[in-house]
Amino acid sequence: MGKKDSIGIGLLGLGVVGGGVARTLSRRAETLDAQVGCPLRLRKIAEKDLAKTRASKMDPDLFTTDPAEVVGDPEIDIIIEVLGGEHPAMEYINEALGRGKYVVTSNKEVMAKHFPEFLSLAKEKGVDILYEASVGGGIPLIAPFKQDLLANEISTIYAIINGTTNYILSRMSSEGLDFSSALKQAQELGYAEADPTNDIEGIDAAYKLVILAALAFHIEVRPDDIYREGISRLSSRDFRYAKELGYEIKLLAIAKEQDGVVEVRVHPVFLPQDLLLAKVDGVYNAVQVEGDLVGRVLFYGQGAGPSPTSSAVIADVIDVAQRVNRGVKITPTLRLDPTKRIKPISEIETRYYLRMSTVDRPGVLAKISNVMGDNLISISSVIQKESDVSADVAEIVLMTYPAKEQAMQQAMGEIERLDVVREISNFVRVED
C-alpha cells in the first residue's frame, strides 16, 4: 500500500531523551513498522559527546558529531530534535524544514521562542513540525486540542506543567517545610537542578504556556509576553493559612480568553482544595481545560523523564511517518491569529490572599479595611491570630472578592505606607 520502501529518521542529540527515543525505536521496531505500514530506519544520530555514543552500544557507523550531516542527508525524511535549548536547535530545525524534512521536537524553549516562524516555514515547504513531547511529557495534549476539543470554544487553561515546583510545593504543603528545605530535598532526589532558576522562577512553565496558548487560543505569544512570578517567596505560614481557608497552593500556568483578549501568566495561586487539579501532587503534571461544550476536562501524568517523553516523540514520529508513507503532504493546521491582544497583568481581575505584619494595636484592621474600600476592593474573610505581645507584632490575613489587579497593587502600596503596618509579607492570587 505504502509509497516508500522505508522512512529515514535522523536523531539530533543522544542525551536522556534521545537515548530513550533510540532505544524505543529499536526495541519496538516491529510494532512501529506495522503501525506505519513500512519500515522506519534510524539512519544517523548526531552526538558530540563520544562517551554517550560509546555507552549506547549502537552501531558506530550511525554516529556523527555534526548535526548538519544528519539534517543534510537526502535519505532522511524525519528529523527528531532532542538537543534542548534555543541554539543550535533553532538553526537545525530551520535547516531541516527548509530542506522539506518533517521535524519532531521535544524542545519547549526553541518552540516557545520560534513557534510562528517554524509554522510558516513548514507551511511554505509543504511539511510539518510536531511537538507533543514539548509540553507535559507523555500526557496526550496536542492531539486532543487538534482534534477532540475542536468543537469547543475554550475559555480557560490551568496547567501544572513543572514537576520540580509541584514537588517542592507538595512537600511544603504536606510536611510544613519551608521553601529552602523543600528545594534541597528536591535537589537531593534529582528533581531539581543545582541551579534551579528555570524551574522555580516559572521560566520553564512559561515556555510551555506559549505552546498551550497557541493551541487553545491560536494566539502568538512570546515568552517575554508572559507575566511570571516564581515560588521562592512562599513560606510555610502561607501554606498553613491556605489549608485553614480551604485551599492548596500551586504554581499554575494560566491562559484565559475573553472577547478576543488573552491572559497569559505563570504564578503561585490558591486553588480550592476540592478541585481535582489541587490534588495533583509530587512531580506529576496536569492540564485542566475548560470548554463551552465539554466543561472541565483534565489530563494528568508524568511531565518529564526519558520514557514518557519518548512516548510522545514516537507518537509524533508515527503520525508523520504514516503521512509520508501515504504520500500525503499535510502542513500545519494551526493558524495563529496575529490580531489577538494579550491582556496586561494590571488589567486582570481575580481574588487575592494578602498576609501582613502589623503593630498589635486596636484599629489596625479598620485602617487596612478603609484602604481596601477606597480602592473598591471587598474583603471576603479575615484571619487575625493571637499575636506576639512582647514584640508588638500581629499578623493579619485577608481574602478579597474579585478585584482588579491595578486596584489591588494600588491598595497594597497604600497599606505598606500605613504607620501601623510593618510589611506586606505576601500576596497570592486566588483562582477557582
Place this chain on the structure above:
Amino acid sequence: MGKKDSIGIGLLGLGVVGGGVARTLSRRAETLDAQVGCPLRLRKIAEKDLAKTRASKMDPDLFTTDPAEVVGDPEIDIIIEVLGGEHPAMEYINEALGRGKYVVTSNKEVMAKHFPEFLSLAKEKGVDILYEASVGGGIPLIAPFKQDLLANEISTIYAIINGTTNYILSRMSSEGLDFSSALKQAQELGYAEADPTNDIEGIDAAYKLVILAALAFHIEVRPDDIYREGISRLSSRDFRYAKELGYEIKLLAIAKEQDGVVEVRVHPVFLPQDLLLAKVDGVYNAVQVEGDLVGRVLFYGQGAGPSPTSSAVIADVIDVAQRVNRGVKITPTLRLDPTKRIKPISEIETRYYLRMSTVDRPGVLAKISNVMGDNLISISSVIQKESDVSADVAEIVLMTYPAKEQAMQQAMGEIERLDVVREISNFVRVED
C-alpha cells in the same frame, strides 16, 4: 482545495444528545466549515416524536419519522446515530455502512454488542465508524489511544465510567449515607433513572469497557464476557472501614493484559486514598491508563450530558468530514486480535477486603486465620472492633495480601461454614 461542494449530514434521533448536536452544528457552522474546508450541511433528521420535532423550532422540511429515509439519502455522506440502545440502531448503522456512508455514534450499547461486525463492514466498504462519544462523554479518549499512546504497551486501564454510581459512592463516602438513601438522592437530582439497574449493576460500565479494552488491547470482548458486580451490597460500614484503612471505594471498569491474556471486570474496589483516581468525586468520569513508557496517565471530565457528548460527536464529524473533503478513504485502523484470551474471574489475583460477623468468643480469629492459611492466603491487617456483648456478636475485618480469586472463594466458603461465623457481610477486591 476540497473535492466537495458540501458534506451532507444525517441525524438519527433528536433526543437530549441529538438536540445538542443539531444546535452545535447550527450555532458553530462558520467555525466548523472553516475547520473542515467546505460547508457541512445537516440535510435530514429522523425523529419519531413530533413534539420534539416541533420543540426544536428547526425547519420542518428537515424532519422525517423514518430513519431509513435518512440512511438512504444519496446526498448524505455522514450518518450521526444518537438513538441509543441496540435496536434499531444496529440495523441503521449496518445499512449506512453498507451504502458506503461514514457513521458517527454515541451509542455504547450497540458498539459494545456489534463492534467487530461494524469494523469489518466499514473496512469492506472503504468507510469508517467513529465512536468517541460512546465512552466518557466529551473526555478525549479514543484519539489518545489511536495516536498519542501508540508507542506504549498498555498494561492496565482503571476507569470510573459511570457517573451515577460514582455520585452514589461519593455521597456514601463523604456523608456516611447508606446505599438506598444515596440512590434516592441521585434519583431526585436526575443523576439516576427510576429504574437504575443499568447503572448500579455495572451494565453501562461494562458496555464502555468493551470499547476501552478493544482500543487498548485489540481484544474482541462481548458484554457477556465481562465479570460484573454492582454497588448495591456496599454499606456505610464498608466505607467506614475503608477510610480507616486508607482507601476509597469506587466502581471500577478494569482491563489488564499480561502475556496476551486479558482481564475484563466491573466491580467495586478499594483504591488507595492517595491515588488521584480515588479523588474523582461526583458525576465525573476518569480513565487511568498505564503504559510501559508513559507510566500512569489519567483523563478526567464529564462523562455524560448533551453538551459534553455533542463535543465528542462533533469532533468525530470534523475528523470524518476532513477526510471526505480531501477525498481520502481511510478505513478503521483498529485490528482486533481474535487469538487473545479473556482470563476467567477465578484466575485473577488481587488483594481482598473481607468483613465478617462472628460470635464474640476467644479463638474466633484463630479459626478464620487457619482457613485463610490453609488456602495459602496471607492476611495483611485485621480490625476487630469492640463488640455488641449482649447480642454475642463481633465484627472482624481482614485485608489480605495478593491471592488467587479461586482460593479466596474457597476460603470464604469454608469460613461461612465455621460454627463461630454468622455471615460474611461483604468482600471487596483491592487494587493499587
